[in-house]
Amino acid sequence: MCGIVGYIGHRNCVPVILEGLRRLEYRGYDSAGIAVHSGGAIHVQKRAGKVADLAGSLDGGNGFLTATFGMGHTRWATHGEPNDVNAHPHGDASGRIALIHNGIIENYSSIRTKLLREGHVFRGGTDTEVLAHLIGAVYEKVGSLHEAVRLALSEVDGTYGIVVMSADDPSHMVAARRGSPLLIGVGQGEHFVASDASAVIEHTRHVAYLSDGEIAVITADGFRTSTIDDVGTEKVVEELNLELAQIERGGYDHFMLKEIHEQPSTIRDAMRGRLLVDEGNVKLGGLQHVMGRLLSARRVIVTACGTSWHAGLVAEYMLEQIARIPTEVEYASEFRYRNPLVNIDDVVFLISQSGETADTLAALREAKSKGATVLGVVNVVGSTIAREAHGGVYIHAGPEIGVASTKAFTSQLTVMALITLMLARARGMSREDGQILAREIASLPEKVQQILDGADEVKRIAHEFAGARNFLYLGRGSNFPVALEGALKLKEISYIHAEGYPAAEMKHGPIALIDERMPVVVVVPKDAIYEKVLSNIQEVRARKGRIIAIANEDDDEITGLAEFVIRVPRTYGFFGPILNIIPLQLLSYYIAVACGTNVDQPRNLAKSVTVE
Numbered sequence: 159m160c161g162i163v164g165y166i167g168h169r170n171c172v173p174v175i176l177e178g179l180r181r182l183e184y185r186g187y188d189s190a191g192i193a194v195h196s197g198g199a200i201h202v203q204k205r206a207g208k209v210a211d212l213a214g215s216l217d218g219g220n221g222f223l224t225a226t227f228g229m230g231h232t233r234w235a236t237h238g239e240p241n242d243v244n245a246h247p248h249g250d251a252s253g254r255i256a257l258i259h260n261g262i263i264e265n266y267s268s269i270r271t272k273l274l275r276e277g278h279v280f281r282g283g284t285d286t287e288v289l290a291h292l293i294g295a296v297y298e299k300v301g302s303l304h305e306a307v308r309l310a311l312s313e314v315d316g317t318y319g320i321v322v323m324s325a326d327d328p329s330h331m332v333a334a335r336r337g338s339p340l341l342i343g344v345g346q347g348e349h350f351v352a353s354d355a356s357a358v359i360e361h362t363r364h365v366a367y368l369s370d371g372e373i374a375v376i377t378a379d380g381f382r383t384s385t386i387d388d389v390g391t392e393k394v395v396e397e398l399n400l401e402l403a404q405i406e407r408g409g410y411d412h413f414m415l416k417e418i419h420e421q422p423s424t425i426r427d428a429m430r431g432r433l434l435v436d437e438g439n440v441k442l443g444g445l446q447h448v449m450g451r452l453l454s455a456r457r458v459i460v461t462a463c464g465t466s467w468h469a470g471l472v473a474e475y476m477l478e479q480i481a482r483i484p485t486e487v488e489y490a491s492e493f494r495y496r497n498p499l500v501n502i503d504d505v506v507f508l509i510s511q512s513g514e515t516a517d518t519l520a521a522l523r524e525a526k527s528k529g530a531t532v533l534g535v536v537n538v539v540g541s542t543i544a545r546e547a548h549g550g551v552y553i554h555a556g557p558e559i560g561v562a563s564t565k566a567f568t569s570q571l572t573v574m575a576l577i578t579l580m581l582a583r584a585r586g587m588s589r590e591d592g593q594i595l596a597r598e599i600a601s602l603p604e605k606v607q608q609i610l611d612g613a614d615e616v617k618r619i620a621h622e623f624a625g626a627r628n629f630l631y632l633g634r635g636s637n638f639p640v641a642l643e644g645a646l647k648l649k650e651i652s653y654i655h656a657e658g659y660p661a662a663e664m665k666h667g668p669i670a671l672i673d674e675r676m677p678v679v680v681v682v683p684k685d686a687i688y689e690k691v692l693s694n695i696q697e698v699r700a701r702k703g704r705i706i707a708i709a710n711e712d713d714d715e716i717t718g719l720a721e722f723v724i725r726v727p728r729t730y731g732f733f734g735p736i737l738n739i740i741p742l743q744l745l746s747y748y749i750a751v752a753c754g755t756n757v758d759q760p761r762n763l764a765k766s767v768t769v770e
């Protein structure tokens with residue numbers, strides 16, 4: 159989704175801003191722009207397309223070689239098509255104010271009508287241009303940029319992370335946030351503002367996160383913050399726990415492939431210091447203070463979006479089957495619109511890689527307002543969901559740059575397995591049984607590595623199917639969500655239509671699709687329903703579907719039934735999804751590469767979906 163980078167200091171701001179925007183490319187965007195302050199004026203350059211196109215279009219004129227104050231933006235279109243005019247920054251009527259904006263101004267239409275009546279002329283179709291004009295109109299009256307932003311925002315409904323600069327005063331920029339993340343990077347005689355730490359990590363490790371409803375005035379030498387009602391606030395400057403190497407490709411062709419291969423270590427990091435194998439138990443600091451509420455919970459609700467929702471579906475099996483806690487899983491995007499029956503005895507887990515997904519955040523707030531205990535299972539430290547939850551567990555997967563989520567999924571599952579084991583033990587599971595599960599969890603990184611060592615075989619199979627236009631993914635029990643996730647991965651990055659189905663449901667409809675051109679990926683571990691899945695495979699074979707089986711190493715029977723077999727080690731049933739998804743991630747990656755799509759920046763997608 160949109161990205162923001164601002165700089166004020168002593169060096170030429172243009173390379174700093176362009177490099178920051180490049181670091182944010184993974185979030186997804188369709189146009190980019192930059193504004194610099196030079197010679198008492200603001201100069202703007204913006205265009206549809208890539209940051210590289212924007213960089214190539216900048217000549218040395220208009221202060222682009224010398225300015226020390228400026229801001230840049232990557233836009234992911236919501237209102238108005240992705241073209242040069244709608245790209246940010248946007249100016250006000252006077253051309254003296256420039257604004258960049260992440261989020262959506264919901265009442266932009268009524269503000270626009272009011273401004274049109276006052277004689278404003280709009281060039282494009284964005285809500286952001288309307289906000290720029292509104293701030294400009296107030297600025298005309300009050301003469302202070304901070305005050306103009308503050309008063310204008312009090313008229314606005316919706317979400318925003320904004321940065322505003324004025325041609326009249328190069329000493330400061332004003333940033334404000336509601337629902338869309340922003341942080342201030344603190345340097346020596348220079349300050350940064352960004353929507354994501356990866357945009358500033360090259361320059362500073364010291365950051366302050368803006369809270370919802372806060373406005374900041376940022377100068378080269380410092381910053382001050384206040385609420386929208388103009389009450390001063392105190393900010394803690396935190397040290398980023400992030401290395402530059404973590405946000406670079408490190409020799410891999412794509413971030414997605416790098417992140418797939420990181421999984422043995424990211425899964426290990428998720429359990430590090432938490433899994434107590436000898437005790438057959440788990441220690442999770444972020445849940446200690448809510449243990450009483452977790453143990454007395456009437457039920458658990460897990461809510462999330464996309465891949466994280468799939469992790470929730472697997473978690474439902476773990477929590478119900480191992481810890482015996484009634485669990486429901488909800489799409490976060492639907493949660494609050496059906497006036498959910500949530501009460502103070504419920505515990506709601508929010509699973510989110512970014513910790514910023516607008517739908518998931520809204521579900522958190524809805525559940526919290528109804529008195530439930532809300533707990534985050536989040537990757538990005540300090541993100542909004544992490545901060546607003548009553549407690550939770552970080553998955554510690556490190557920055558996930560690839561738009562298609564991979565390592566976050568397996569780390570989410572690992573953390574949900576840890577939570578499950580901890581609750582199961584607290585509810586009476588014996589130490590011996592706990593040890594068996596703990597040993598299984600501890601062995602997962604090695605088993606994932608074993609699967610990754612066979613990546614070349616998956617690549618070979620991928621080449622065989624790169625021309626297919628449809629795929630079916632089948633699985634049963636806790637491997638049904640694996641089928642959903644495998645299908646999601648394929649469609650996201652290769653644009654091939656794919657559907658995930660519970661294997662036994664196939665005969666109730668999708669079986670009509672099967673013929674000799676239909677690849678059918680079946681997850682078929684040797685578990686209690688193995689024979690049933692074999693019957694489903696026979697149904698596909700009878701209709702000449704092309705079967706790719708994800709099966710255990712010691713399964714000989716499958717060899718004669720499937721055209722291709724990808725082997726995975728055995729593990730305890732409900733932890734199987736952590737292994738079974740790995741070949742499906744590789745399969746979609748290699749198919750997408752064979753199809754020639756841009757794996758790290760697939761069309762239309764954004765990494766962090768901060769709008770509803």
Ligand code: F6R
Nearest residue numbers: 464465466510511512515562563
């Ligand atoms: C799929 C993917 C998305 C996200 C979803 C939720 O590969 O990345 O489906 O899983 O947008 O995002 P988070 O986990 O950041 O809340």
